[in-house]
Every structure is written in C-alpha cells, then in structure tokens.
Amino acid sequence: MKNNHEVADVFRLYGKDYQKQNFLSCKEQKTMHHITACRTAKLGGHIEKCNQCDFERISYNSCRDRHCPKCQSMVLVRRNRPIVFCILTRNDDKTLI
Numbered sequence: 413m414k415n416n417h418e419v420a421d422v423f424r425l426y427g428k429d430y431q432k433q434n435f436l437s438c439k440e441q442k443t444m445h446h447i448t449a450c451r452t453a454k455l456g457g458h459i460e461k462c463n464q465c466d467f468e469r470i471s472y473n474s475c476r477d478r479h480c481p482k483c484q485s486m487v488l489v490r491r492n493r494p495i496v497f498c499i500l501t502r503n504d505d506k507t508l509i
C-alpha cells in the first residue's frame with residue numbers, strides 16, 4: 413500500500429494549531445511556509461508542452477528549501493542522474509506498456 417501523505421499535508425492540517433501551542437523561530441516558520449507552498453500555485457508555475465502530441469500540463473515551481481522533502485528528492489535525483497537514467501533505460505520496456 414502506497415503512502416500518499418506528505419509533510420506538507422501534515423503542516424496544512426495541523427501547522428497553525430502547532431504554531432499556536434509551540435514557539436517556532438522565524439527560520440522554522442519560514443521553512444514550514446516553504447514546505448507548505450512547494451509545488452503549489454502559491455509559488456507560481458509554468459506550462460510544459462509536448463512537442464509531439466501538444467499535451468500540456470501545469471508545472472508548479474518548487475520552494476528550493478534545503479529542508480523540503482520534495483526538493484531534496486529532486487536533489488538526490490539530480491546527483492544520481494546517471495544511476496537514475498540507467499534504471500529508467502533498463503526498465504523502459506516495462507514503463508512503455
């Protein structure tokens with residue numbers, strides 16, 4: 413079973429109550445805000461369009477906060493790009509079906 417809950421969801425649900433009951437430094441509040449806003453319309457975005465089929469989708473900007481789990485996962489992907497590329501090409505026959 414896949415876990416679809418994100419840290420941002422927890423912050424959205426309980427963040428304000430947590431902040432009322434606990435002291436957070438400005439940096440902690442800022443980080444919480446970044447994680448909550450990451451890849452949402454709050455940070456803006458752009459439209460990605462496929463050159464071959466004209467499929468379009470909205471891609472929201474990331475917060476680029478080093479504490480953000482979403483952004484850190486992309487850092488790991490970029491850092492390990494050769495390994496990720498190898499895994500994708502090795503399994504491309506399975507992903508195309």
Ligand SMILES: [Zn+2]
Pocket residue numbers: 446447450451474475476477480481482483
């Ligand atoms: Zn982020």
